[in-house]
Amino acid sequence: MSLTIIERRNTKKELAANFNLAGVTLEQAAQDLATTPEHVEAVLQLQVDQIEEPWILRNYLNKQLAAQGKTPLPYSRLQGDPAEHWFLNTDLIAKGRLN
Template sequence: MSLNGADRAQASQELMASYNLAGLSRDEIQHDLGFTPHQLERELAVRPTSDPVQMWLLRDYLDRTIRERGRKPAAYTVLTDTARAAAAQGLRLRPAPVATRRG
């Protein structure tokens, strides 16, 4: 999946909206996904250097967390379910883990 600048900006806004809805700290997300602070920042920003597998993992993790907490996820216009299915054909996407609260 190759995103142009406008798509990356839109996808980043959508991921940030999901991040805010999920109610998790960056430390919790990093712990659950095994991301470094740099990796999390890169995927939230949807940079040209973003790893598509990690980007989808973050998207799915946030979406799952929001749903499990009885909330409705923000709408995706770039990282849609259809786009995810297409990405899964060429990438080894991993299932999103369940969010764990620490502390």
């Protein structure tokens, strides 16, 4: 998925807002996602090696929020089921790991 500059900016804001709403730390998210805090921060900034990584983080945050009885703030580009996007590796997303 190729994003424009504005779409990238909005997606970073949306991920950050849901990360803050979930109340998790970088360390907790890293442990849960089998990676490092630096990698989680990189994904929050959309500095990724695999285009699936923002989707993995989105799903993680959505699960954290649901467990707290909260509704995720809407995403402008990370919408719907990743399986609807032919270019995404849904097996990788389903693993729920950022490694």
